[in-house]
Structures are given as C-alpha cells and as structure tokens.
Amino acid sequence: MSGGMREKKKNARYKSIVKTAEQLFLENGLDAVQMQDVADADGIGIATLFRYFPKKERLIVAVAVSCLEKIVEDFQRIVTANSSAYDRLEQVLDYLMGHPTEKEEVWKSARFREAFESYASFAKKSLDGIEEYIETQKVIALILMKIIEDGKVDGSIRKDIPVKEAIITIVNAYGTFGNNISLKSAISYLEEDIAIHIQQRMLKEILLSYLRP
Structure with missing residues (x-):
C-alpha cells in the first residue's frame, strides 16, 4: 500500500472513531463511556484505538x-x-x-x-x-x-x-x-x-x- 493510501485510510479511521465516540458520548454521557465501548462500537481492537488516542x-x-x-x-x-x-x-x-x-x-x-x-x-x-x-x-x-x-x-x-x-x-x-x-x-x-x-x-x-x- 502506498504512503498516500495509508494516510487516507488512517484519516478515515480517525474520523470514524471520532464520529462513533460523539454518538456514544451523546447517548450515555462523557463519564459513562469507556474506551472499550468506543472500540467495540467502531469495530476495532482496543489497541488500535489507543494508537489513535492514548487516553480518553x-x-x-x-x-x-x-x-x-x-x-x-x-x-x-x-x-x-x-x-x-x-x-x-x-x-x-x-x-x-x-x-x-x-x-x-x-x-x-x-x-x-x-x-x-x-x-x-x-x-x-x-x-x-x-x-x-x-x-x-x-x-x-x-x-x-x-x-x-x-x-x-x-x-x-x-x-x-x-x-x-x-x-x-x-x-x-x-x-x-x-x-x-x-x-x-x-x-x-x-x-x-x-x-x-x-x-x-x-x-x-x-x-x-x-x-x-
């Protein structure tokens, strides 16, 4: 995969995580949502989520x-x-x-x-x-x-x-x-x-x- 394609895929994943997190935060509140909840909802592993966002x-x-x-x-x-x-x-x-x-x-x-x-x-x-x-x-x-x-x-x-x-x-x-x-x-x-x-x-x-x- 070329560098441009990797960057495009990375940006798409970033936006997907942010959109998923926003929906969960709105539905459940900031404190109630855990990082594992975001990973599960976005269909990714928790390790992948932490690579993008090291902390909540x-x-x-x-x-x-x-x-x-x-x-x-x-x-x-x-x-x-x-x-x-x-x-x-x-x-x-x-x-x-x-x-x-x-x-x-x-x-x-x-x-x-x-x-x-x-x-x-x-x-x-x-x-x-x-x-x-x-x-x-x-x-x-x-x-x-x-x-x-x-x-x-x-x-x-x-x-x-x-x-x-x-x-x-x-x-x-x-x-x-x-x-x-x-x-x-x-x-x-x-x-x-x-x-x-x-x-x-x-x-x-x-x-x-x-x-x-």
Whole structure:
C-alpha cells in the first residue's frame, strides 16, 4: 500500500472513531463511556484505538474540535453570503438556535459542546489537546470579524457602539443561552412556561435591536 493510501485510510479511521465516540458520548454521557465501548462500537481492537488516542480525554477533545469545525464550515458559508452584515448576523443566530427537529446535527453538536465545556471547566488540569480546541474557537472569531467590517461599510450596524465587543458578546450570549435551553427541552415544563422557541426568538430580537442604526 502506498504512503498516500495509508494516510487516507488512517484519516478515515480517525474520523470514524471520532464520529462513533460523539454518538456514544451523546447517548450515555462523557463519564459513562469507556474506551472499550468506543472500540467495540467502531469495530476495532482496543489497541488500535489507543494508537489513535492514548487516553480518553484526548478523544473527548477530538470530538469537541470536530463539532467546532462543523461550525467553521457553516459560518464561512453564512459570512460570505450576498446580504447585509445585519442579515448575516441574524443568520448566525438562527444557526446557533439549532432547533432539534429542524437542525438535528447542529443541536446534537451544541449538546456535546455544552457537556464538553462543563467537563473541561471541572478538570484539575488543562486537557491534553485543548490548544486545538482554543485555536478553532479563534478561527470562528476571525470569521465573525468579517461581519463587523462589512457592517461598518454597509451601515447596517450602528457605528456609535464598540461593534467588535457587541457582536462577540451577542454571539457568545445567544450561543450559551441556546445550548442551555435546548438541553432542557427533555425536561417537563409547567403549563404556564413559555415555549423554548419563543424564548429564543425573543432573545434574538432583543440582542439584534441593540445593533440596529
């Protein structure tokens, strides 16, 4: 087998392991899933799994990075669309909403990111490979800077506010709220509670109204 074919096969196996692990983590939780569970589900030996991921936390980080990379691809598509900066920002927030019945993969990724960030925050030391996750977050921030610069030019976003700080704050706040509210969707609400999608829509309107000229 040529070197190129071996590398292609190796990359395919890596992606398969990460996808399998993500499914197991979502179904059972980060703590409950063991490396042997991942190996069995992916149809490989435990020794093969450890060659790719020497310890479980490295696999967890790899899944987290994979989730962020999906966002990078979708944000790049949104940011390069032929519309005003304000409209593109609204599309970003709609994307982050990720309703489970309409955008199942987005919603699942949001669920995992929420679990991962909680897991990482309670870790006694920095997770192995966390730098890659942080770098991917930076890539997302750079993509969003395109909206900021375009908003200054097309006038669709106020110029009398610190636009960079405002947009980053809005995206972070909305993303965190969206993750939390989606995670609670399986919990029984009282009759008088407000539906999740209504809360999301109202928050989006509140945040975007701050940016309108």
